[in-house]
Amino acid sequence: MKFKEIIKDKLKRKYEFTLKASELNKEVDQQLEKEQPSIQMKGFRKGKVPVSLLKKMHGEALLSEAMKSATDTAVKNHFDKEKDKPAYEPKIELVNKEWKAGDDVQLTIEYECMPVIPKFDLSKLVLENQVAKPDKKSLDDAMNSVRESSLDYQAVKDGKKSKEKDQVTLDFEGFIDGKPFENGSSTDFPLVLGSNSFIPGFEDQLIGLKKNEEKVVKVTFPENYGNKELSGKDAEFKCKIKEVSNPVLPKVDDELAKKFGLESLKQLEENLEKQVKDEFEQASRVLLKKQLMDKLEKELKFELPESLVTTEANSIAMQKDNNNKSAAPNEKINVTKEDKKIAERRVRVGLFFAEFGIEKKLDLNEAELNAAFENEARKYPGQEQDYLKFIKSNPQAQQAIRGPLFEEKVVNSILETVTLKEKKLSVEKFKEQMEKLN
Numbered sequence: 001m002k003f004k005e006i007i008k009d010k011l012k013r014k015y016e017f018t019l020k021a022s023e024l025n026k027e028v029d030q031q032l033e034k035e036q037p038s039i040q041m042k043g044f045r046k047g048k049v050p051v052s053l054l055k056k057m058h059g060e061a062l063l064s065e066a067m068k069s070a071t072d073t074a075v076k077n078h079f080d081k082e083k084d085k086p087a088y089e090p091k092i093e094l095v096n097k098e099w100k101a102g103d104d105v106q107l108t109i110e111y112e113c114m115p116v117i118p119k120f121d122l123s124k125l126v127l128e129n130q131v132a133k134p135d136k137k138s139l140d141d142a143m144n145s146v147r148e149s150s151l152d153y154q155a156v157k158d159g160k161k162s163k164e165k166d167q168v169t170l171d172f173e174g175f176i177d178g179k180p181f182e183n184g185s186s187t188d189f190p191l192v193l194g195s196n197s198f199i200p201g202f203e204d205q206l207i208g209l210k211k212n213e214e215k216v217v218k219v220t221f222p223e224n225y226g227n228k229e230l231s232g233k234d235a236e237f238k239c240k241i242k243e244v245s246n247p248v249l250p251k252v253d254d255e256l257a258k259k260f261g262l263e264s265l266k267q268l269e270e271n272l273e274k275q276v277k278d279e280f281e282q283a284s285r286v287l288l289k290k291q292l293m294d295k296l297e298k299e300l301k302f303e304l305p306e307s308l309v310t311t312e313a314n315s316i317a318m319q320k321d322n323n324n325k326s327a328a329p330n331e332k333i334n335v336t337k338e339d340k341k342i343a344e345r346r347v348r349v350g351l352f353f354a355e356f357g358i359e360k361k362l363d364l365n366e367a368e369l370n371a372a373f374e375n376e377a378r379k380y381p382g383q384e385q386d387y388l389k390f391i392k393s394n395p396q397a398q399q400a401i402r403g404p405l406f407e408e409k410v411v412n413s414i415l416e417t418v419t420l421k422e423k424k425l426s427v428e429k430f431k432e433q434m435e436k437l438n
Contacts, residue, residue: 019105027066085114087305117355132430153245164194169243313343
């Protein structure tokens, strides 16, 4: 079948082709003749129903099937001949809108080709593996983080005002339109000011109060509050401060270690040292991977399918809006030049990775996938089996795990090919490099 070229611009393609009515009718007749012997109808012996009657009854449905089959075959043959791989599902449209049975079917097919990925000698690529050894300050900072996560609180002298980061113990009762509401009260409730664990604005109004002081706190429940009956409503809370306590860092001793289920301070220090080393190694990996992406982006030159770039840019912009929680429902996604630039980079490198993975036969095996699924399931304690059932029946969710896993496998293989040079940095310089990524 002949395909007439309409558009051939970079990766964009559009062709017109025709399905002959005579060939479609022939296909319908052959199908009816094939099925006739097994058809039984009232008033006729089995296999003796006239083909003309069958055609009248089932011809329209069979013609539709014949058109679909002929279209699929024509398109497949076209792709084989042109050696085209569409970047997305081709758009096929009927040209003769007034078509009726007995007419030739004129169609157009429109799509973007996947680009030909140029060969690239990775052995010529030189990368610097930037590493740093944790210093005393890094280990001290890690210990201080542990101490801050396990603060003790010491009551202040009577008459001293509360400030941010203090803990207040209070009784409170909430009212909406002058009436108490369910679960709106508590006694001897410990609240760290500035922890943002209460309704926005609540904690701020308790700063500057003394023990035994009372205050009516006025707030508005957020529109997206978990309890819909309270969402967006104004409320008043009658509060009484019963204690004000300052945060006190715990001592660095065995007792601190025991708070984290460890036997001794030595064991805590060893755990922290390993944790910091692991964090540095992960950071080195991130820097190395970023450097690899940068160099590949610079070296690889080929056209990109606009459809893939647009989809990726929309995804980036949507994720950004979700993180900022600034986009209103049904609001049009605002894709910036930076979003598009990042999308082009991801698509370019992603297409190269896919080609490299195929060439090196780096597909993930069942054991690797199952291990990844089980690892992900551990994030949902008590619901692991439910999660595994969900993931194994949801291809989209599987791809969200498969994609990064496959990428890591490709990166590992590439790093075995390139020339790696270790570059030792001070902790300060190392952290500067990491901050640039953020």
